[in-house]
Amino acid sequence: MAPTVSLFAKRHPVNCPQRVAFIAPSTGRRLVAPQCTASNLDQGRTIVREEHEALTAFSRRETLGLSIAAVTTVVLGARPSQAIQGLTAGRIPGLSKEPDEEGFYMYVRPEGKSGGHGVGWSEIPPYKFRVPKGWEEIPVSIADLGGTEIDLRYQNKEQGDLAVVVAPVLRFMDVGFNAKVNLESVGTPQRVIEGFAPELFGRPLDEGDVLSTEVATREDGGLYYLWELKPHNLVAATATKNRVFILTLTSSARQWKKHAADLRVIQQSFRVRQD
Structure with missing residues (x-):
């Protein structure tokens, strides 16, 4: 599976010499984030944290959507029987x-x-x-x-x-x-x-x-x-x-x-x- 580049990283580039892949703990998705020098570390941490929070929120929205769909199916009925x-x-x-x-x-x-x-x-x-x-x-x-x-x-x-x-x-x-x-x-x-x-x-x-x-x-x-x-x-x-x-x-x-x-x-x- 190809690595996913952070949307926040695209919008807020950090001057880092290379990029590394890691696994987001909340979703299991493989992400790419900058490997920063000491001078860029604070900005890099902010990007990774924002990406993690965004993916966690997306995962929760997906779960909520599936739950609502399941309830709707039960109430309305997939078929009359x-x-x-x-x-x-x-x-x-x-x-x-x-x-x-x-x-x-x-x-x-x-x-x-x-x-x-x-x-x-x-x-x-x-x-x-x-x-x-x-x-x-x-x-x-x-x-x-x-x-x-x-x-x-x-x-x-x-x-x-x-x-x-x-x-x-x-x-x-x-x-x-x-x-x-x-x-x-x-x-x-x-x-x-x-x-x-x-x-x-x-x-x-x-x-x-x-x-x-x-x-x-x-x-x-x-x-x-x-x-x-x-x-x-x-x-x-x-x-x-x-x-x-x-x-x-x-x-x-x-x-x-x-x-x-x-x-x-x-x-x-x-x-x-x-x-």
Whole structure:
């Protein structure tokens, strides 16, 4: 590495017969300074001291700049999936340790679990559903069709795939922050499934895609819409506060043939705490 000549030395030359290289202790940079005679020593010391102080200040400014950049990245988010919505980042196991009498495990969304929903989201009410043995949580990607609105993915390679979408009702209606809405005020079953079909299935609904529709009021008073769609898709939806919660199940023909009954249990078990 070529030696760096002091800016102060250039501006304030010292009549010295030769120059020597040294390492600045604060930065580790190799510098060049005059080797002065006794008559020039005081001026030479002043130059070296000023150079050292200037480089130290520059190093501190660099460090401060990196620190500010790091904080900005955390607050603003390098990408949507990194924004912390709640108290705890990352995937947190929410599955019960023991199955129920029918052999199903209960998944409950942990309190404070983060999501990729962006800064400013209030805490998401917990939701739950039952799954047979062998289902596992998998990472959510911003490349998914649902984007940052996908809160959870579960999968069993032998049975199918599950996703939970948490979306603002502002997609359908103009409401205030933390407004309390129910699914009926959001729209009819047909309007809701048509509105979310592109991100759930990758395309708009075609005529005849909806095989059946069910409207149910659960034990907690929540209103739910449930659909079966071609080729082998099950969907359940509800709304609370200012969000719509949608659970979707997709399977291949082989998976559906063997596990349709279990997939229907998952769909029917979907619940969201009604605040």
